[in-house]
Amino acid sequence: MAYARTDRIGEEVRRELDRIIREELRDARVSGTYSITYADVTRDLRYARIRFSVLEEEKRGPMLNALKNAAAFLRRELGHAMRLRYTPELLFELDDNIAYGAHIASVIKQVAPPAPIPNATEEDAAKVIQKAERVAIIPHVNIDGDAIGSSLALKRILEGLGKRADVYCPTPLADYYKFLPGAESVMGANDADEIIKSHPKGGPFDLAIAVDSSSLDRLGSCAALLEHARDSLVIDHHATNDGIARVNWVDKDAAATGSLMYRLADALDVELDPVVAECLLTALSTDTGHFSQRNTDAESLVVASECVEAGADIAELAERLHKLRTLSKTRLIACALNSLESHFGGKVTVMRATAADFRETGTNEDDSEGIIDFGIAVKGTLATVFASERAGGIKISFRSRPPINVAAVAQQFGGGGHELASGCTIESTLDEAVGRALSALGELADISG
Ligand SMILES: [Mn+2]
Structure with missing residues (x-):
């Protein structure tokens, strides 16, 4: 036939x-x-x-x-x-x-068929992008500022090249990212499912691009788009990346995936416009703690400078992303601060947010973003744990100072991330999850030594 x-x-x-x-x-x-x-x-x-x-x-x-x-x-x-x-x-x-x-x-x-490219560069990425006409862009679940900023910047860059590009969010976008230009147009996991069901494999997407995502799990049900599209690409900066696409462009030294989008725009000869600039500055600002964490490198400052030059308002973004918070979130922070514990002779701090805390303050999971920074801010802390009670289990986030590598600790529980910032989910009670996270920290990160 x-x-x-x-x-x-x-x-x-x-x-x-x-x-x-x-x-x-x-x-x-x-x-x-x-x-x-x-x-x-x-x-x-x-x-x-x-x-x-x-x-x-x-x-x-x-x-x-x-x-x-x-x-x-x-x-x-x-x-x-x-x-x-x-x-x-x-x-x-x-x-x-x-x-x-x-x-x-x-x-x-x-x-035919094209061979996998495990260590791709921006040139490889630019090549597969140039060949595609319709593209699906997928940020990771529990979308952060780097994931959505990079995805929306990529969408705009591709549209500038005359391509059709849509962002498929595997989990709903938090309200505080909805100010980003293009955020109103993002699609959800259901839209992705429908497209997959109504088209034979290979259509309608020429290319699916996973953004800031280190494993297929991190794409939720939108991971299917990677298999379904004619070709696949991942653009990411996580050292723990599994190589989930045919073309894998992973630079673990990049401060943010936003830095890679900046390089990509350059490789594709696309100039930054105010939309791309605002999205990229959001990506960089989120992943570097507004240009103050250890991963802040010369490139992230160059990207920031170019974004400001192209029209992004850095003070306004800092306020939106880092300074302003709702009253209910402020109350959730108070609950977490109240729970603060110190372990390993002050080298590890722990905070919790219980289901009751979320309920009583009228907050949701998105509001727990950034609370962990209070833990690592305690003087003498080498690593901090923030545990929050979620529908699917206990979400554990880790932050650390060198040489403590918390990526390895999160991986122990099936999670991942960076050396100094990682996370995982443990299915147990809150207390048990904290206990297991602490003992893994003690063993793997040699915190007691
Ligand atoms: Mn990132």
Whole structure:
């Protein structure tokens, strides 16, 4: 059945190309008595081998060159003329040249399916992006400022290149990020599920991009988009990244995924506009504690400087992201501060937010963001634990100072993150989860030594 379909498409491609070449391709090298004899379209529509023959021998070479030079133009025209979900790349060969035909066959073998790229660079990322027309962007669950800022910046960058890009949030976006330009257009996990159900694999997305996400778990049910799209890319800065896409661009030394988006914009030759600037500054500001944590590097300050130059208001953002909080959140902080404990001779602090705290203050999980900073702010603290009671278990967050590596501790419980900031979920009571987190810290991070 599939063969019959590609045969039919092949014949349509052949007919349309013949018409386009005769009517629209103005190239003196295309002359004489020629015919487009056959179009062989691969089943995934990625490639079409176009065979043609020319009666006059001396005109064969020039015509082949003319068609190869015009391949991009012909493909575009073909795309307009035919309603295909993907316009194949055109590979021309002379009907009567067996050697060239064999070469084309080996090229097709080499390029399909594309090989995974485990250590990709911004150039690799730019290449797969340039090829895509419709893109799905997926930030991680419990979306933070880096994830949403980077995702919305990426959406804007891609739209600037004339592509269609949508952000699919695996969990709802917290209210305090809704001021970001583009936040009103984000889609949810249900939208992603529906698209996956109503389209065959490979459509409608040419590319799915996971942002700031170190594992498939972190994408919730939106992880399916990565499998479903024609191609996949991850852009991330977590050292614990599993290599979840075909093209994996992970720079663990980057302060934020926002820094990578800045490099990507440069690689794609896209200038920062006020929208990209505000989103990127949010990403950087969130992941660096407004440019004050240890991961704040020269690049993050360059990005910040460029964002301010492009129109982002850094004071306003600092207020929105770090200084202003609701009365109910302020009360939740009071509960957490009240629970403060000191362990390992003052080297580890612990705070908790119980289900009752959330209920009585009228807050939700999103409001616990940033509370952990109060724990690491206590003088003499090398590591801090913040445990909050959630529907799905106890969410444990860790922060530390060098050389204490809390990524390893979170991984022990199936979580992940960075050396100095990580998290996991433990299914138990609040007290038991805190006990287990503390003993893991003691053993793995050698806190007692
Ligand atoms: Mn990040």
